[in-house]
Amino acid sequence: PVAKARALAKNGQLSAAVIELKNFLRAYPNHAEGHLELANVFLQGNDGVGAEKEYRLALQNGYSMDTVVDGLGASLLLQGQGARLLKEFTADKFAGELKARVHLLRAQVHFSLSELDFAKKEVAAAQAVAPNYFGVHLALARLKQVSGDLSAAETEVDAALKLAPSNVEAQLFKGELLGGQGNFDGALGYFDAVLAANKNDLRAKLGRVATLISLKNPTLAEADVDEVLKRASGSPLAIYFKAQLLAAR
Numbered sequence: 469p470v471a472k473a474r475a476l477a478k479n480g481q482l483s484a485a486v487i488e489l490k491n492f493l494r495a496y497p498n499h500a501e502g503h504l505e506l507a508n509v510f511l512q513g514n515d516g517v518g519a520e521k522e523y524r525l526a527l528q529n530g531y532s533m534d535t536v537v538d539g540l541g542a543s544l545l546l547q548g549q550g551a552r553l554l555k556e557f558t559a560d561k562f563a564g565e566l567k568a569r570v571h572l573l574r575a576q577v578h579f580s581l582s583e584l585d586f587a588k589k590e591v592a593a594a595q596a597v598a599p600n601y602f603g604v605h606l607a608l609a610r611l612k613q614v615s616g617d618l619s620a621a622e623t624e625v626d627a628a629l630k631l632a633p634s635n636v637e638a639q640l641f642k643g644e645l646l647g648g649q650g651n652f653d654g655a656l657g658y659f660d661a662v663l664a665a666n667k668n669d670l671r672a673k674l675g676r677v678a679t680l681i682s683l684k685n686p687t688l689a690e691a692d693v694d695e696v697l698k699r700a701s702g703s704p705l706a707i708y709f710k711a712q713l714l715a716a717r
Contacts, residue, residue, distance in 0.1 A: 470505050480667045482513045500529035504536070511539055512668055514700065516546030534566050541573035550577035559593065568598035572607050579610060587611070602631035606638060609645075618649055636662055636669065643675050647682065655679045670700055677709050686713050 469492040476485040489506040496502060507522030520543040523536045537557070544553040554577055559570045575590035591607040598604060609624035622645045628638040643658030656679045662672035673696050680689035690713045696706040 470499075470502055473505055473509065477509045477512060478666070482509055482668060485509045486513075498529050500526050500531050503529060504531060507536075507539055507543070511543060511546070512666065514546060514670060516543045516549075519543035520547070533562070537566065537569055537573070541570075541576075545573075545576060545580070550580060553577055565598045565601055568594040568601050569603060571597070572603045575607055579614075584611075584614060600631070602628040602635060602638065605631070606641060609641060613645070618645055621645055622649075634665070636666070636672075640671055640675060643672075643679070647675070647679050652679050652682045656683070668699070670696055670703070674703070674705050674709070677706075681709065681712065686716060689713060 469488055473485040473488040473492075476482075476488060486506065486509055489502055489509065493499060493502045493506065503522045504526040507519045507526060510516075510518035510522060520540060523540040523543060527533065527536050527540075541553060541557065544550070544556075554574055557570045557573055559567050559574070562570050571590045571594035575587045575594070578584070578587035578590060587607075588611060591604070591611060594601070594607065595604045605624045605628035609621040609628070612618075612621035612624060622642070625638055625642045625645060628635065629642060632638060639658045639662050643655040643662075646652075646658065647655035656676060659672045659676040659679060662669050663676065666672075673692055677689050677692045677696070680686075680692065689709070693706050693709045693713065696703060697710065700706060
């Protein structure tokens with residue numbers, strides 16, 4: 469059932485995957501992998517509350533913090549619960565690469581609050597612990613981007629992609645940076661690569677919409693934004709793009 473649900477989710481059938489896993493977990497409520505997979509599906513569908521609950525159940529039923537920390541952190545960020553994340557995830561509790569990952573989660577909260585000095589401290593702490601972790605390069609790229617040095621940011625993202633070629637965050641960031649420098653065809657390639665692996669990724673879809681608008685392809689852009697609005701009707705960015713396309717028309 470877990471494998472079947474994973475295949476359904478990969479095919480974009482998130483509701484069917486959730487039903488499959490919930491039915492399975494009713495029979496096997498302590499099945500850690502089932503909870504972990506359900507958490508991943510919820511996260512894929514941008515359900516931060518459901519994802520957090522299932523990541524915690526996976527943790528309670530035997531998975532280590534190393535396995536769930538990134539997903540659990542992402543679920544809290546998705547809910548706008550940065551304060552809870554900062555309170556729960558203190559780096560002193562961990563060691564090695566896991567400690568670096570916690571520093572980077574904390575940095576994401578500070579980025580979201582525009583607290584750049586705090587973000588820099590967390591990134592520096594992560595770099596000191598695990599300088600060759602791809603996430604450190606992504607965080608350094610974000611700092612370069614904020615300072616306006618897109619070329620240096622791209623160099624850091626390339627270093628991250630070399631270490632983790634299929635990492636979604638790195639691919640999205642690369643597409644964002646290419647688009648920001650006017651390389652729209654290159655940007656589209658990265659957004660399409662993410663969508664090929666997960667057609668439900670709203671960030672990739674919105675990145676693709678922005679790129680198609682820049683490429684003056686409103687027909688494809690509007691089809692994409694309408695698809696996003698069906699799944700996330702309250703997305704401010706999607707609503708803005710829709711208005712922009714209607715005004716142009």
